[in-house]
Amino acid sequence: MRAKPAEAACCGACGDVHALEYEWDVARVARATRNVRPIPLTCDEVAMAFLGRCQDASWTCRMRAWWKHHLRTAWKRCVSTTDADGWCGAGKMHLVSHEQAMKLLQVERKRCARGCLLDVGAGDGGITEAFAPLFQHTVVVETSRAMVRRLRAKPYVVLVRDVNETKPLADVRRRAVEAGVPLREGKWFDAILLLNVLDRCDEPESMLASIRNLLHPTRGKLVLAVVLPFRPFVEDGTRKRIPKEKLPLPVNCTWEEGVHLMVERVLVPAGYAVLSVSRAPYLCEGDLHHPVYSLDDAIFVLRPDPGQIKSCSVPCPRARPAGR
DSSP states (O other), rough: OOOOOTTOOOOOTTTGGGGGGOOOOOHHHHHHHHTTTEEOOOHHHHHHHHHHHTTSHHHHHHHHHHHHHHHHHTTTTTTTTHHHHHHHTTOOOOOOHHHHHHHTOOOOTTTTSSSSEETTOTTTTTTTTGGGSSSSSEEEEEOOHHHHHHTTTSSEEEOOOOOSSSSSSTTHHHHHHHHTOBBBOOOOOOOOESSSSSSSOOOOHHHHHHHHHHTTTTTTTEEEEEEOOOOEEEETEEEEEOOOOOOOOOOOOHHHHHHHHHIIITTTTTTEEEEEEEEEEEEEEEEEOSSSSEEEEEEEEEEOGGGGGOOOEOOOOSOOOOOO
């Protein structure tokens, strides 16, 4: 389930790229997180085109937005926000372009597609499309039945995950092999995407551990996108509640502080080495009130480094309503 920036501040007009956060204090983050390479991103033509589609003021687009808004409102009375978006075709998202995905993964332009990609919580697969051409095989995992319906229309191996599974991604390897996906050495993925999912899953620490065990131990990379500051909640039908596992992160901090604490308190103890960090706005198709919404993402590229593993989460004694 790809998290939706539902209560984010509305970004500016299509041409107002200054309203989108890409710049950050590189020196400040470098002092706090040694040996982490900054990869700067910018508002490219793909992001501008996405903004343009969201802010199209034509009569046809306005009527489509009106229809989606009222249909989505009706769906939200009985299903989660994610399912409502899936059933009515709303909530399209953008994070990075294909060119930027190549930059993050340090892939040469002329390299042939190879290896296996896993996208955990792929949503409708819109963001997956930026990374999928770099790999021969793409596997997507999703809990929302409405989003699964949209994913099946795309050339991916779709695995439906039950929200009641006790262990995150417990049988992904087996199910991928049974679907004919040629994993490296029969058991490893070359890259895994976890994009705007960590703050919406019940067990974020367990999720990071499960992903580490699916990645190739020396060549595998995890691309992790997280909204900062970190304010988690879990969709439970029509209500929202706090996760079972609580990561030791503040709900109020600067973006740079959030990056430092995410690395120090979560990623390194979870058994990852941080290769690079980037900043990009997480854009989502809007509604009748605002044409597009934006949240502030940190994008980490990680590799497994199990030598420093230790528990980082604090179990929550009971679930209670929460919201961003």
